[in-house]
Amino acid sequence: MSITSQLDALRKRIDKACTQAGRSPASVTLLAVSKTFGADAVIEAVQAGQRAFGENYVQEGVEKIAALRAWSQAQNQAAGLSPALQWHCIGPLQSNKTRPVAEHFDWVHSVDRLKIAQRLSEQRPAHLPPLQVCLQVNIDGGANKAGVAPAQALALAQEVAALPRLVLRGLMTIPEPAPDFETALAVHRRTRALFDALQASHAWPVPLDTLSMGMSADLEAAVAGGSTLVRVGTAIFGGR
Secondary structure (H helix, E strand, O other): OOHHHHHHHHHHHHHHHHHHOOOOHHHOEEEEEOOOOOHHHHHHHHHOOOOEEEEOOHHHHHHHHHHHHHHHHHHHHHHOOOOOOEEEEOOOOOHHHHHHHHHHOOEEEEEOOHHHHHHHHHHOOOOOOOEEEEEEEOOOOOOOOOOEOHHHHHHHHHHHHOOOOEEEEEEEOOOOOOOOHHHHHHHHHHHHHHHHHHHHOOOOOOOOOEEEOOOOOOHHHHHHHOOOEEEEOHHHHOOO
16 A cells, blocks of 8 residues: 555544544644655655654654755745645654754654753754653653653653743653553553643643654554544554
8 A cells, every 4th residue: 555545544543533532533633653764755645645754763854854855845946835844753862862853853752851851952943943842751660661750740841841942742652562452541541641630730831732642553542542643653654
């Protein structure tokens, strides 16, 4: 199947999941995870109407952003069209990688400690809009998973929200694979409960609105659990 047809099938899958959960399909954003796939694959997805893309690897993402910008400019010159794309950094972020992320990406989902947020804040160019940020939470305590512990999320969120040139938008999780729908749903509901608790603290200059959770395998459970953004790669671009 082509990327275009895979995207169409995935959008129908999201719509069905939303309907089953009693939610509007408009309440869930699809983030196409394009890591390890080249600019040509992203261009095909753009031509099929996709606008938001997630990258795990910083340098690969920066190169792809540049390639898509050049393509977009060529399209604009040829046909008066220049699709506005949104780039999300969703992979683990080390201190030595914050500058290119701050300079090139629109969103970061994987902030899990104050030092990373401080560097992003300091390195975000003044001429760009604020960087949109989610805190990564290790919601199920996975031993090999990054993320702030749930009990420490409020304190970190308050510190991040106070930094200039960043806007705290919500939470991101990557739980361990679950054996069935109900187990996955329970974990996602724990993230939603934490999100609601943070929101209720009224400590935010901008209300929290983003729950980045759910991938190809657990999309339905994530939508049922309250996800507002699902990160899907394999179901769009195929296996890596």
